Amino acid sequence: MSDSPRPDNNGSDSSTPTGDDLPEFDLDNLEIPDDLSSLTGSGEPEFAAIITQIAGAEPLAAASSLAQLDLDAVPTSVGAVGVLRDRSGDAPEQAAAAISQLVRGVPLVLVTRTGEQMTAVRFADGVRGDELAPGLVLGGAPENVVDLLTGATSVADIEGVVGSDSISKFKAMRMLTSAARKARKSMGKGETGPDSKDGI
Numbered sequence: 626m627s628d629s630p631r632p633d634n635n636g637s638d639s640s641t642p643t644g645d646d647l648p649e650f651d652l653d654n655l656e657i658p659d660d661l662s663s664l665t666g667s668g669e670p671e672f673a674a675i676i677t678q679i680a681g682a683e684p685l686a687a688a689s690s691l692a693q694l695d696l697d698a699v700p701t702s703v704g705a706v707g708v709l710r711d712r713s714g715d716a717p718e719q720a721a722a723a724i725s726q727l728v729r730g731v732p733l734v735l736v737t738r739t740g741e742q743m744t745a746v747r748f749a750d751g752v753r754g755d756e757l758a759p760g761l762v763l764g765g766a767p768e769n770v771v772d773l774l775t776g777a778t779s780v781a782d783i784e785g786v787v788g789s790d791s792i793s794k795f796k797a798m799r800m801l802t803s804a805a806r807k808a809r810k811s812m813g814k815g816e817t818g819p820d821s822k823d824g825i
Contacts, residue, residue, distance in 0.1 A: 670737040672776060673717040675724055676762070677733045678704040682787040684804060685724075687797035689789035692723040700785045701770050708773070708780050712737075718746070718753060726751030734762060736774055743774070 675696075679685045682698035685705035689696050696707040707724065709717055721735035725748040732749040734757065745762045747754035763771050772778035780786055792800075 669712050669714075670717070670739045671712075672736075672738040672774070673709040673712045674736050674774060675707040675709070675721050675733055676704065676736060676766075676770070677707065677724065677728065678731050679728060681705060682785055683792070684800065686787040686789045687792050687800045688724060688727045689720075690792045690794055690797040691801070692720075692727060694720045694723060694789055696720065696789050697780045698787045698789065699773065699780060699783055701773075702767050703770065706770060706773060721746070721748040722751045722753065725749055736762065738774065738776070 677685060679688070682700040682705045685698040685707055686696075689698065689707060694707075695710045697710070699706045699708060707720070709720055711717075711720075717735055717737055721733065725731075725733050729750050732747055732754070735746045735748060736759075737744050743759040745757040745759050747757055763774065766774070769778065769783075773780075773783070
């Protein structure tokens with residue numbers, strides 16, 4: 626008895642697996658895009674802000690102007706918060722590093738939010754530090770800061786906001802130089818001993 630496969634009614638080999646009659650793809654002309662981020666989402670956070678201890682929105686906007694950062698400086702009772710306009714790639718971390726480099730010795734916190742997930746990272750002297758628990762950051766912040774970070778309030782709803790693009794580099798340099806001069810004069814009036822209230 627022969628073990629060769631029997632032809633079916635159409636005269637074809639019945640041992641041919643189903644699906645082998647599919648059309649062939651032209652792999653030579655198949656183009657695969659270099660950037661596949663559109664398949665998985667952009668990864669860009671919906672919100673990014675830098676919590677600082679800078680007293681006033683205008684000084685933060687001035688410093689950001691010198692650092693060529695595009696943000697809205699929001700005044701709060703604990704310090705100005707810089708809401709970043711550029712949230713692509715590592716732009717938020719670069720902005721936080723740049724501002725912390727300008728205000729050396731004073732740490733700040735970069736907060737980003739994507740959907741329901743929030744992250745908080747400490748920066749100091751231009752260097753990225755540890756991640757912080759978002760609950761810890763929100764728990765110690767005033768209500769208006771919490772509303773801003775969580776999206777309950779937008780920049781458009783807040784008064785006194787100063788955009789970094791509204792301050793020229795010349796004006797920013799003049800403002801910061803004047804502020805530094807006043808700070809030095811204030812330091813010089815008091816004693817620098819450990820018991821002096823002015824010698825900080």
